[in-house]
Amino acid sequence: MAVEFWNIPDGLIKVFYAFAGLTVIIFVLGFWGKIRIWSKGMDADQELKGMGPAGLVWLSIIKFFSSDCIFAKRVFPRSVIRGLMLMGIMWGFTILFLGTAGRSLNYYIVQFLEGGIWLLFSLILDTAGFLLLVGIGFGLYRKYIGKPERMVKNAQDGILLGLLFLVVISGFLVEGIRIAVLNPPAADWSPVGFVCGTMIKALAGTEALKSLYVVVWAIHFLFAFSFIAYIPFSKYEHIFAAQISNYLFQEKWKKKEIPRDWVFQEEIAQRRQARQNAAHPQPENKTT
Amino acid sequence: MLCKVHLEGFTPAEKEILDMTFFHPYDKLEAHDGKLIMNYGSGRLCPGTNDFGENCKNCRYVPFVVRKILRRQENFVFGGKPV
């Protein structure tokens, strides 16, 4: 079963909540800032016609789970390995994020992570973490070692990948140390954690491990929250936008012929009206 | 290295059109002795095989206005330097 806040002093738990709150505020403000700018745009597409901020938020969330997005459909034709990398990072992070949310749900609302469910949950999360690690590892390799022929460089890209890498590593270390100290049954259902734990056990004694645990746990949440707060202000803002852009891409015409005036519909209607008014002016009201 | 073709007997109105036709850098018409030399074509001396490009592998397109002028010329000279 899940063990929350094991071995964590109360003071640190309060700091954790403070950071969590701050992160959520910054993240939401950042996302909201984007939505605000998007909704200032002209209505030129049927799909976005009349959409206000709420509609755009909903579209952003719902299209994240479209097959175009989660199967990285536009990436695979360009490069299978980059498609796999993207899926690893995307799925890995999403599952871990939802998993952590699930653990909060389990802790505060209804305990469901018990027995078989817990084991399956652990396995899925560990796998997700592993896929995420592989994805990030490949990303870092592509950025710094096997570089593509032409590349727009930006330090931010490397910083983000590095930050994410540290989040995952520290996460596995946390799990590993806990497994090493507590020796829970069926620990091999968290395979990566189990392997970490086995390696760590050989390095230090229980007390040292417990102290290290607090440090690594703190590092994990600090990095994780920093990463999440940074998302809307970095190129990772594409997690809000890319799925919409993908959805609207003109390739959609393959499924049905898009009517000729799908662009600037409202403006065309206004101009049509103006032309009709000019061609058939209303008679002036004559007063005697 | 370009086919040279002499143009003569053109009216001022036609000259106005010729100036509009050849306004690209290496395309300019050269004037010599009342004749215009048109630099046009593939890069060879015009072999003078026939009617301006329809069957000439080497010739690029010769604008219709130019073909009209050339067809009027009795002593139409293909290629070489102007005499």
Added chain:
Amino acid sequence: MTEKPFDFTEGLTKKELIELDACTRCNECLAWCPVQDVTDDPNISPPARIHAYKGYIEQTHTLKGRLFSSKKVSTAELKNFKDSLWKCALCGTCGEVCTVGIDTKKLWWSVRRKIAASEVGCPEVLEKGPLQNYHKLRSPFPFELAHKYKIWFPDDVEMADKAEIGYYEGCGCAWDSPQMAEGAVRLLDAAGPFTMLDPDKSWCCGFPQAAGSGEWSIMAELANHMVKAFSDKGIKRLAVSCPMCLDIMKYLWPYFYGDELPFEAMATVELLADLVEEGKLEFSKPVEETVTYHDPCAMARPFMGKPILEPPRKLLNAVPGMRLINMERHGKLSRCCGGSAGERAVNPDISANIARKLFMEAKQTGADTVLTNCPVCYLNLATRTHTTPHPVVEEWRAYEDALKINDITQYLAALL
């Protein structure tokens, strides 16, 4: 009274604003961009421009921007951005390969419009040349419209006063690549009656102004005039030789006219392919050579509707003995010729180098002739029209004998 600061978001669509946030810097487009091919400069790549423009929006619209940077984007920065923006040939390949589906062609047109309206304006050579010419003559070329057909319209072709089939050659064909127009009218004439506008009424389509100079203010008058002029001629199907004219007719004319066009605008090759199918046109002379066909960017990656890739190939296959080889990059990912969107005037060296790459790829097919279907593609592949320093062009000329360049309609007209 303080001046209202320039609003970088005004006039952009919701989709465009979203797309600016969607770019992941995956670098896929750099591998395909023709300008990158010849400059290897990531600072002028699509992601660099997207992130720069996004930065201007953030600087002027967000709290982060107002806190951490100056509220106004500097003129020097905008000038830099303008240079980069006008190095783009608007070929749209970046959008075709974009892993998040950014419609870059529409985006760049909109951003050009914005920058042209800002304090830095569009490049001077375009402002003083094509744009001024348009204001005076309704044509980007410095010639009176009355002369528009005089270079190329053949004496032995009859133009009807009114007809259901119309032809519009466009300024590029009229002045730069007249063989397209002559070939087209010969083919149309062979199939039945056709009509064209009186030359005085045959204004520019608006592409050099809207796409080249970012000047959209002329479009309302232009679109309304042209649509009325075509309608007055009774035209139901309009064959358009220049792919860029066709592109803007389908994308912007309906918007500025205020309605769907009352006629069907189609590529000349599309109409000709239809006429062949209807049995109104056939080719009797066989060919004994191999050709390759270059898909122009505005047909391979048009703004609206399906790419026009099959009709020209259907047309070519209707010729007895035709052997057609495709280039490695053909169809939707066909190469840019480097000639469009003001590139020839603003960045002649980039333009010539891009064209040379296309020429070399065409040569590699081993074909005898490369067929183009755009006045600018033809023009830019013809080395004699380049102003670049000699070493680039002279080296290229050495190959020119090895591969003949011809326009598809002129080529086919000779085979009637």
